[in-house]
Amino acid sequence: MRHIISILLENEPGALSRVVGLFSARGYNIETLTVAPTEDPSLSRMTIVTVGSEDVIEQITKHLNRLVEVVKVIDLTDGPHIERELMLIKVRAVGKEREEMKRITDIFRGRIIDVSDKSYTIELTGDSSKLDAFIEATDRTAILETVRTGCSGVGRGERILKA
Amino acid sequence: MNANNTSAELLSPASNKQNQDGPEMIGAEILVKALHAEGVEYVWGYPGGSVLFIYDEIFKQDKFEHILVRHEQAAVHAADGYARATGNVGVALVTSGPGVTNAVTGIATAYMDSIPMVIITGNVPTAAIGEDAFQECDTVGITRPIVKHNFLVKDPADLALTLKKAFHIARTGRPGPVVVDIPKDVSFQKARFNYPDELVMRSYNPVNKGHSGQIRKAISLLLEAERPYIYTGGGVILSDSAPELKQFVDLLGYPVTNTLMGLGGFPGTDPRFLGMLGMHGTYEANMTMQHCDVLIAIGARFDDRVIGNPAHFSSVPRKIIHIDIDPSVISKRVKVDVPIVGDLKEVLVEMSAMIKAAGPLKNKSKLDAWWSQINEWRKKDCLSFDRDSEIVKPQYVVEKIWELTKGDAFVCSDVGQHQMWAAQFYKFDKPRRWINSGGLGTMGVGLPYAMGIKKAFPDSEVVTITGEGSIQMCIQELSTCKQYDTAIKIVSLNNRYLGMVRQWQELTYNKRYSSSYMDSLPDFVKLAESFGHVGMLIEKKSDVEPALREAFKMKDRTVFMDFQTDPTENVWPMVQAGKGITEMLLGSEEL
Numbered sequence: 128m129r130h131i132i133s134i135l136l137e138n139e140p141g142a143l144s145r146v147v148g149l150f151s152a153r154g155y156n157i158e159t160l161t162v163a164p165t166e167d168p169s170l171s172r173m174t175i176v177t178v179g180s181e182d183v184i185e186q187i188t189k190h191l192n193r194l195v196e197v198v199k200v201i202d203l204t205d206g207p208h209i210e211r212e213l214m215l216i217k218v219r220a221v222g223k224e225r226e227e228m229k230r231i232t233d234i235f236r237g238r239i240i241d242v243s244d245k246s247y248t249i250e251l252t253g254d255s256s257k258l259d260a261f262i263e264a265t266d267r268t269a270i271l272e273t274v275r276t277g278c279s280g281v282g283r284g285e286r287i288l289k290a
Numbered sequence: 291m292n293a294n295n296t297s298a299e300l301l302s303p304a305s306n307k308q309n310q311d312g313p314e315m316i317g318a319e320i321l322v323k324a325l326h327a328e329g330v331e332y333v334w335g336y337p338g339g340s341v342l343f344i345y346d347e348i349f350k351q352d353k354f355e356h357i358l359v360r361h362e363q364a365a366v367h368a369a370d371g372y373a374r375a376t377g378n379v380g381v382a383l384v385t386s387g388p389g390v391t392n393a394v395t396g397i398a399t400a401y402m403d404s405i406p407m408v409i410i411t412g413n414v415p416t417a418a419i420g421e422d423a424f425q426e427c428d429t430v431g432i433t434r435p436i437v438k439h440n441f442l443v444k445d446p447a448d449l450a451l452t453l454k455k456a457f458h459i460a461r462t463g464r465p466g467p468v469v470v471d472i473p474k475d476v477s478f479q480k481a482r483f484n485y486p487d488e489l490v491m492r493s494y495n496p497v498n499k500g501h502s503g504q505i506r507k508a509i510s511l512l513l514e515a516e517r518p519y520i521y522t523g524g525g526v527i528l529s530d531s532a533p534e535l536k537q538f539v540d541l542l543g544y545p546v547t548n549t550l551m552g553l554g555g556f557p558g559t560d561p562r563f564l565g566m567l568g569m570h571g572t573y574e575a576n577m578t579m580q581h582c583d584v585l586i587a588i589g590a591r592f593d594d595r596v597i598g599n600p601a602h603f604s605s606v607p608r609k610i611i612h613i614d615i616d617p618s619v620i621s622k623r624v625k626v627d628v629p630i631v632g633d634l635k636e637v638l639v640e641m642s643a644m645i646k647a648a649g650p651l652k653n654k655s656k657l658d659a660w661w662s663q664i665n666e667w668r669k670k671d672c673l674s675f676d677r678d679s680e681i682v683k684p685q686y687v688v689e690k691i692w693e694l695t696k697g698d699a700f701v702c703s704d705v706g707q708h709q710m711w712a713a714q715f716y717k718f719d720k721p722r723r724w725i726n727s728g729g730l731g732t733m734g735v736g737l738p739y740a741m742g743i744k745k746a747f748p749d750s751e752v753v754t755i756t757g758e759g760s761i762q763m764c765i766q767e768l769s770t771c772k773q774y775d776t777a778i779k780i781v782s783l784n785n786r787y788l789g790m791v792r793q794w795q796e797l798t799y800n801k802r803y804s805s806s807y808m809d810s811l812p813d814f815v816k817l818a819e820s821f822g823h824v825g826m827l828i829e830k831k832s833d834v835e836p837a838l839r840e841a842f843k844m845k846d847r848t849v850f851m852d853f854q855t856d857p858t859e860n861v862w863p864m865v866q867a868g869k870g871i872t873e874m875l876l877g878s879e880e881l
C-alpha cells in the first residue's frame with residue numbers, strides 16, 4: 128500500500144541524513160522524497176512516499192517520531208489530502224511530432240516552457256499517477272529527459288501539520 | 291503556540307549567542323565547565339592531537355577524574371559500565387579518526403542496551419573537515435545509526451547549549467548514547483560560557499505518563515486473567531522501577547520472569563521468580579510464556595533471543611499488555627493488545643493503586659491451578675548439572691561465587707557460554723548488579739565494565755565472569771587496572787574453546803569445529819603477573835572454593851583466576867535459532 132508521510136523537522140544539518148539513514152537501516156522503501164524549509168526557516172517540511180503494509184507504516188512513523196530532530200509526523204493517506212508533483216520533461220519535437228506533442232501537453236494541462244528546433248520542454252503538475260499517465264501517452268523514443276520532483280502533499284481543509 | 295515559540299528561542303544557537311553574559315573562555319574550558327555543571331565524576335578517555343586543548347583543561351581541574359585506558363573501545367565500555375551500575379550518564383573522551391572508529395563498538399554496545407552516555411570526540415579543525423586530513427573521519431556519519439543523537443559543534447558559542455542537550459537527551463525518555471563531535475579549532479576559540487539551567491526542546495518530549503484508558507483496560511485484563519505472566523526487561527533496571535515492580539507483584543502474586551537485561555529487576559531468590567526466559571531460559575519460564583493467557587511485558591522488547599520464532603510464539607491465543615517508554619518497540623515483533631507508552635515507574639505506581647482499590651483478587655482458584663502447573667514444570671530441574679564431576683564445571687564456579695559474595699557482588703560478564711551460566715546461576719536480588727552486553731553481544735566488555743563499576747563502588751566486590759576467548763578482546767586493560775589500583779576479580783572459565791560457537795557447531799554443524807578452538811593460549815597466570823596483578827590457576831573442583839576465598843580476601847588487588855573447566859560442557863536448556871520457545875533441548879542426552 129502506498130503511503131504519503133509528512134514530516135516537520137528541525138532545519139538543521141544532518142537531519143535529512145538521519146531520516147534517510149533510518150529508512151535504509153531498517154529496510155523501508157523510499158519511492159520519492161522532497162524537502163524544503165517552511166515559512167519558519169528553522170523548520171523543514173519533508174514528504175516521503177513509501178510502500179509497505181500497515182504494520183510497516185506504523186513502525187516507520189514510530190521510528191520517525193523517535194528521531195530527536197523530528198517535530199511531527201503524519202500519514203497523509205490516513206485522511207483526505209492533496210498531492211502534487213512537478214515534472215519537467217524534454218521531448219523530441221520535429222516534423223509532425225511538434226503538433227502531436229503540443230496536443231498531448233494541452234490535454235494534460237501542461238505548459239511548454241522551452242522550445243528549440245528539435246525539442247520541447249514541458250512542465251506538468253499533478254498527482255504522481257497523472258505524470259505517469261503523461262509518460263505512458265508519450266512515444267517513449269521521443270522522451271529525451273525526465274525530471275520529477277517527487278510528491279508533495281498537504282491535508283485537506285482544517286487538517287494542518289504545524290509545530 | 292507560545293510554549294513552542296519559547297522553545298524555538300531557547301533552541302536557536304543565535305539566541306544563545308545573544309545571551310553573552312558569562313565569562314569568556316576557550317571551547318575546551320567550556321566543555322570542562324559543562325561537565326562540572328552536569329556533576330560528572332569520571333571521564334574515561336585517550337588523548338590525541340584533536341583533543342589536546344581539552345586534555346590541557348582537564349589537567350587544570352580536579353572536579354572529575356580522568357582515567358587513561360589502553361584502547362578507546364575500553365574507554366566507552368568503562369563509562370558504559372559505570373552508567374549501568376549507577377544510572378548516571380557515563381562520559382568518554384576520544385580523539386578524532388581512529389579514536390572514534392575504535393570507540394564505535396563501545397557506542398553501539400551502549401545503544402543496543404539503551405545506556406545513557408555522552409561521548410566527546412575530537413575532530414580536525416573545521417576548515418580541514420572534508421579534506422581527508424590526518425586522523426579525520428566523518429564522526430557524525432559513522433556514528434549516526436548507533437546513537438540516540440549526535441552533534442557536530444562548529445562554533446564554541448554553541449558548545450554549552452549542545453552539551454546541555456546531549457546530557458538531557460542521553461538520560462531522558464529511552465536513554466541512549468549521544469556523541470558530541472568537537473573540531474580542534476572550536477576547542478581553542480573563545481566564547482562566553484553560560485550553562486543553561488533548563489532546556490525545552492520542541493522536537494523532543496518523551497511521554498512519561500501512561501494513557502489512563504489503556505491502563506484501565508490492562509487492569510481489567512490482569513484481574514480477570516486465569517494464567518497470567520509478568521515478563522520484565524532492561525527497562526525496569528533503566529527506569530529504577532524495581533521497588534515499584536516488587537509492589538506490583540506483591541499485590542498480584544503472579545509469576546515473574548526476567549530477560550537477560552532485566553535480571554535483578556525482580557529478586558532472583560523470590561519464589562514467584564521463574565528464572566530467565568529465552569534461548570537459554572529455564573524450562574518453566576519458557577513454558578509459562580507460551581501457555582499464559584494474559585502476558586504483561588514491562589520494559590522488554592520481545593527480542594528474538596527471548597521469544598524465539600515469532601510465528602510459533604503467536605500461534606497460541608493470549609492477550610498482551612506492553613508497557614514501554616519507546617512506542618517503536620510496541621508491536622514491533624508481536625502484535626500487542628494493550629499498548630501503554632510511559633515511564634515504567636509512573637505506570638506501575640498507577641496500576642498498583644488501581645489493583646489495591648479493586649480489593650481482593652477474584653481469580654484465586656484459577657491462579658492456584660496455574661501455579662501448580664508451573665510447579666510441575668519446575669520439577670524438570672532444567673538447570674541441573676553433574677555435581678560429582680572432578681572436572682571443574684563452570685556452573686559450579688558461578689554458584690560458588692554467588693554463595694561467597696552472598697549474592698551481593700556486581701557481576702559483569704563478557705559474551706558467550708560463561709555469560710549464560712552467570713545469568714542462570716548467580717541469583718540477582720538487586721537491580722544494576724548484573725552488567726553485560728545483551729543487545730549487541732560484545733565480547734570484551736567484561737574487564738572494562740568492571741573498571742567502570744569499581745570506580746563508582748570502590749568498596750564493593752566487582753567480579754568479571756569471562757572466558758579465555760572474550761577476555762583477550764580487551765585484555766590490555768589489565769594495564770589500566772594497575773595504573774589506577776582497580777581491584778577487580780576476573781573469573782575466566784577457560785574451556786579452551788570459543789564455547790558458544792563450539793556448542794552451535796556441535797548441535798547444528800555436525801561437530802565441525804571450524805575455528806572455535808583456542809590454540810596457543812597464553813599462560814594467564816604469568817600474564818596477570820606481568821601486568822602487576824595476582825594470577826591463579828585452578829584445575830580441580832576441590833580447589834574452586836578455596837581459590838575464590840583467597841581471591842576475595844585480596845581486597846586491594848586485581849586477581850585473575852584461570853579456571854580450567856570442562857571443555858565439552860554446554861549451556862542448557864537451549865532453544866535453537868529459529869525454533870519455538872517451548873522447543874527446548876534440555877541436555878546432551880536429548881541429542
